[in-house]
Amino acid sequence: MNKQFAGSVAALALIAGAVQVSMAQGDKPKLDERLGSAKAVIQEIMATPDKGIPQSILSSASCVVVVPSFKKGAFVVGGQYGQGVATCRTPHGWSSPVFVRLEGGSFGFQIGGQSTDLVLIAMNKNGLQDMLKAKFKLGADAAASAGPVGRNAQAGTDWKLNAEFLTYSRSKGLFAGLDLDGTVLSQNGDDTRAFYGSDVPFEGVLEGNQPTPPAARPFVGTVAKYFIVSRDAQ
Incomplete structure (x- = not known):
């Protein structure tokens, strides 16, 4: 009887493992799409630098989080919830991405019925930590x-010292700073696991210890292109 029970448990474990693998494989296209959407957000913002993120901020950024909108099922309609991706600057370039979620606070992800793209920029090591x-x-x-907008936008003299994160939103083509106080940012371990095929240390990925998979290279390369070029132009 004990042997039969043990065999049943082992069989259930194998089935559960197979289901998890299947679910992860099913999630992969959705995660690839999210990376593609995040890349498009950065490209569209940088296409109009006079109304985008100032060069001084681009050159000082430690990490970038992009929460793109999705046409279907990306977030609860009327709710305060979104899914995004993050990458951080390392001594060897920008890190492979991790998946994050943003929820709570007093803002909405729907403005006038239109979906909103969000960009969060960590400005110093405290923000990174x-x-x-x-x-x-x-x-x-x-x-x-809320981050300043425009190629030569001037913010308060202490913004770089006091703000660990600068936040932006883009809706109906308008890109502007946004107050996200009270919003909770956390890692999405399930999506990160599904993307990499196994449990990977969230911190280690952002520190540059994980090779960038082919599906993530366009997003990481786009961030690196604009942020590094802007920095070198200073």
Whole structure:
């Protein structure tokens, strides 16, 4: 009887493992699409630099989080929830991405019925360290403020010292700073696991210890292209 029970448990474990693998494979196209959407957000913002992120911010960024909108099922309609990807600057270039979620706070992901793209930029090592936590709240665990817009936009003299994160939104073609205080940013371990095919250390990926998969190279390359070029042009 014990042997039969043990055999049943082992069989169930194998079935559960197969189901998890199948689910991960099914999620992969969705994650590839999210990376493609995040790449498009960066490209469209940088296509109009006079109304985009100032060069001084691009050159100082430690990490970039992009939460693109999806046409179907990307977030709860009328809710405060979104899925995105993050990459960080390392001594060897920009890291392979991890998947994150953004939820809560007083903002909405629907503005006038239109979906909204969000961009969060970690400006210093404190911002980077906060991002490496499992979960943290903007404005509480990490100082955040609406980022200035425009190639030569001037912000307050202390923005770079005090703001660990600068936040932006893009809706109906308008790109502007956005107050995201109270919003919780956390890692999406399930999506990251599905993308890489196994459990990978969230912190290690952002520190550059994980090779960038082919599906992620267009997004990472787009971030590297604009941020590094802007920095070198200073």
